[in-house]
Amino acid sequence: MDEAKKTERKRKRFAARLKISKGIICSEGSESNIVLCNVGQATGFEKQDVVKMLNILPSVKLKNFIAEKGESHCFIVFHSSENAKLFYDAYNGKERAGNVPIYMNYVKNVPNSEVVCTSNDPEGLYLLTDFISETEERAFLQLFDWIDESNLKNRQVKHFGYEFRYGSNDVDLSSPLSENIPEECNILWERLSSYGIEFRIPDQLTVNKYSPGQGIPSHVDRHSPFDDTILSLSLGSSVVMDWKHHTGKYVPLSVPARSLLVMQGDARYDWQHGIQPRTWDPVIEIRNSNTSEQVRVLTNDTVMRQMRISLTFRKTRQGKCECGYKMLCDNNKSDIIGDEVASKLEELHVHQVYEQIAGHFSSTRHKPWPKVVEFLKNTPPGSIVLDLGAGNGKNVLKRNDILQIAGERSSGLLDECRRQSRGVAGADCVRLDLLGAGLRARIADVVICVAVIHHFSNQARRLQAVSTIANLLRPGGRALVTVWAKDQTKSNYLCKDKENLDASVHSTVGGLNLPIHENRTQFKHNDLLVPWKLRNIKEKKIENESSTTLLRYYHVFEKGELDKLCDLPDLVVEKSFYEEGNWCVICKKI
Amino acid sequence: MKLITHNMLTSKCLKGVLTGYPLAIKATNIKVNEVDFNPDFISRIIPKLDWEVLWKAADSIGHSEGLPQTIERNYDEDKEFLKKAHRVLLEVEVEEGYLTCPESGRQFPITKGIPNMLLTEAEVQ
Numbered sequence: 001m002d003e004a005k006k007t008e009r010k011r012k013r014f015a016a017r018l019k020i021s022k023g024i025i026c027s028e029g030s031e032s033n034i035v036l037c038n039v040g041q042a043t044g045f046e047k048q049d050v051v052k053m054l055n056i057l058p059s060v061k062l063k064n065f066i067a068e069k070g071e072s073h074c075f076i077v078f079h080s081s082e083n084a085k086l087f088y089d090a091y092n093g094k095e096r097a098g099n100v101p102i103y104m105n106y107v108k109n110v111p112n113s114e115v116v117c118t119s120n121d122p123e124g125l126y127l128l129t130d131f132i133s134e135t136e137e138r139a140f141l142q143l144f145d146w147i148d149e150s151n152l153k154n155r156q157v158k159h160f161g162y163e164f165r166y167g168s169n170d171v172d173l174s175s176p177l178s179e180n181i182p183e184e185c186n187i188l189w190e191r192l193s194s195y196g197i198e199f200r201i202p203d204q205l206t207v208n209k210y211s212p213g214q215g216i217p218s219h220v221d222r223h224s225p226f227d228d229t230i231l232s233l234s235l236g237s238s239v240v241m242d243w244k245h246h247t248g249k250y251v252p253l254s255v256p257a258r259s260l261l262v263m264q265g266d267a268r269y270d271w272q273h274g275i276q277p278r279t280w281d282p283v284i285e286i287r288n289s290n291t292s293e294q295v296r297v298l299t300n301d302t303v304m305r306q307m308r309i310s311l312t313f314r315k316t317r318q319g320k321c322e323c324g325y326k327m328l329c330d331n332n333k334s335d336i337i338g339d340e341v342a343s344k345l346e347e348l349h350v351h352q353v354y355e356q357i358a359g360h361f362s363s364t365r366h367k368p369w370p371k372v373v374e375f376l377k378n379t380p381p382g383s384i385v386l387d388l389g390a391g392n393g394k395n396v397l398k399r400n401d402i403l404q405i406a407g408e409r410s411s412g413l414l415d416e417c418r419r420q421s422r423g424v425a426g427a428d429c430v431r432l433d434l435l436g437a438g439l440r441a442r443i444a445d446v447v448i449c450v451a452v453i454h455h456f457s458n459q460a461r462r463l464q465a466v467s468t469i470a471n472l473l474r475p476g477g478r479a480l481v482t483v484w485a486k487d488q489t490k491s492n493y494l495c496k497d498k499e500n501l502d503a504s505v506h507s508t509v510g511g512l513n514l515p516i517h518e519n520r521t522q523f524k525h526n527d528l529l530v531p532w533k534l535r536n537i538k539e540k541k542i543e544n545e546s547s548t549t550l551l552r553y554y555h556v557f558e559k560g561e562l563d564k565l566c567d568l569p570d571l572v573v574e575k576s577f578y579e580e581g582n583w584c585v586i587c588k589k590i
Numbered sequence: 591m592k593l594i595t596h597n598m599l600t601s602k603c604l605k606g607v608l609t610g611y612p613l614a615i616k617a618t619n620i621k622v623n624e625v626d627f628n629p630d631f632i633s634r635i636i637p638k639l640d641w642e643v644l645w646k647a648a649d650s651i652g653h654s655e656g657l658p659q660t661i662e663r664n665y666d667e668d669k670e671f672l673k674k675a676h677r678v679l680l681e682v683e684v685e686e687g688y689l690t691c692p693e694s695g696r697q698f699p700i701t702k703g704i705p706n707m708l709l710t711e712a713e714v715q
Contacts, residue, residue: 430595435714438709
């Protein structure tokens with residue numbers, strides 16, 4: 001009797017708590033839905049656990065199990081309130097998860113977070129389930145499971161045939177590895193032929209070991225190093241692979257253990273695939289839509305991942321890729337961004353981003369850049385200095401004998417800039433753009449333009465920006481211009497342990513596709529998007545957790561490119577140097 | 591916006607505008623912030639300015655009192671003058687208001703002390 005009272009007390013307490021913290025209204029009368037108050041996705045409670053509980057209640061059928069991500073409660077939907085009552089009476093306060101009794105309440109409404117994906121599967125993608133037997137799977141696992149190999153950020157990896165080079169995402173055909181693809185894999189080829197799929201026998205194998213929680217960013221296997229069939233054999237655990245097309249199509253695909261995934265055609269060349277880094281996957285159901293077409297539904301239900309080993313087989317390519325899929329082909333390098341697109345691109349991926357990150361950005365930049373200090377050191381009293389693209393004004397010097405006008409486009413940064421330069425006698429701020437600066441010609445003795453020109457997205461605009469600088473300088477005046485260098489090998493920017501997978505491509509304005517850079521790795525493209533993990537500032541402290549990632553456009557410069565850009569009729573490049581990952585020039589107006 | 595800055599601003603970038611200078615000031619909020627007086631700096635900067643534009647700008651916002659309309663030959667020895675010039679150039683600030691292009695009438699707002707000279711790409715020549 002005491003036990004029943006205790007359960008009732010607990011149940012009520014949980015009902016109150018769910019109402020306050022989650023807005024879930026529990027019913028006192030019986031309903032056909034039950035909320036399990038203290039177990040859920042976050043506590044590791046799964047559908048399987050409910051199924052077990054139902055084993056001794058043969059008349060009760062489960063309609064739906066809903067365990068939302070990160071929650072420590074979950075919902076069970078039954079076909080009737082009678083069913084729900086049977087379940088409730090049998091288990092409320094009596095069933096345990098680990099040592100803790102599970103408490104339940106009836107609820108009228110349950111959340112629906114199902115996602116219906118209507119996109120058709122990628123052409124050329126074949127999922128061959130049960131491609132190998134369980135015995136064969138065990139043999140493969142023994143062959144490839146290992147303790148410690150080169151450890152990538154997200155997973156463990158081993159190569160056969162040729163080493164896959166993560167810097168360039170290709171192989172060096174002139175230096176094959178001593179270890180070929182193990183003979184044990186030969187059974188796969190004949191079997192695959194029996195499915196009527198045409199392919200050439202692979203000569204390169206990458207084995208990846210994914211622990212639960214690990215993933216791989218969305219990517220396309222580079223076109224030029226590898227042929228048109230890529231095979232992926234899964235061992236150990238199923239996983240949901242996300243397929244994304246640049247037209248916005250999205251296909252989540254559950255790839256079970258012992259299956260072989262064949263990627264050819266569109267799937268190979270025109271779609272990106274990736275695996276989200278999480279310890280669980282949503283359960284995907286194929287249902288008939290209203291128009292009786294089959295659709296994939298990401299249900300509320302989840303399964304926990306296990307250790308998964310994937311074998312990716314590729315055939316190296318001799319010569320160029322001639323796939324004809326322009327969007328993701330690395331053989332197709334037309335990088336001229338039209339003016340209209342350029343303007344929209346900069347609005348979205350430069351101006352708007354700086355407005356959003358102004359506070360956080362500013363909190364990471366305080367001191368004037370030493371090269372700027374050095375450059376301005378010999379500026380005589382009475383000089384007019386223009387800092388174009390001044391940002392938060394970190395390069396505004398505390399001098400009262402020169403005029404310093406800080407020009408900046410971002411109003412958020414300008415507010416910071418004004419705060420910084422308040423009290424400096426000759427400092428002032430103007431909101432302006434380098435393409436049409438709003439300042440009188442030939443007024444400046446000195447111009448500094450630090451880390452600005454790499455945000456203009458085509459050559460004509462970069463040239464226009466440099467022309468503006470030349471125009472503002474008086475004859476004999478000097479400018480310091482710096483841009484981000486493509487070559488980061490002589491800077492502190494690179495992080496040794498990071499790989500650049502050449503992974504994601506972001507589809508942006510005007511149908512333009514730009515690669516997303518992996519921070520702290522060597523640049524591989526000239527035009528790209530660099531992620532900025534935005535952190536909020538609360539009570540003057542930066543929060544540790546990043547809330548949003550924003551993408552900033554950059555054109556990173558080749559060696560000599562900036563010199564060439566500044567080679568205008570009235571400008572002479574006096575000095576050119578590389579400094580901490582930046583190309584810098586000092587030029588003089590003649 | 592300090593008046594020394596106003597001396598440098600132009601709307602010449604606007605399509606069809608020839609000089610775009612000087613911009614007329616309409617101030618709704620003016621502040622005076624005291625900053626370091628450096629007579630050497632003021633002496634050296636004056637030759638780089640359009641004094642007539644400065645005087646008219648100061649006059650238009652009611653801060654020309656005691657400021658000569660033209661520069662004397664030995665202005666750099668006149669401490670009183672340099673002090674006045676310092677005040678008008680660096681201490682009088684337009685916090686709110688707008689600037690107007692003399693040719694096209696296009697207005698550029700001044701908010702929180704910062705003139706907004708941004709143009710749309712369609713407006714630029």
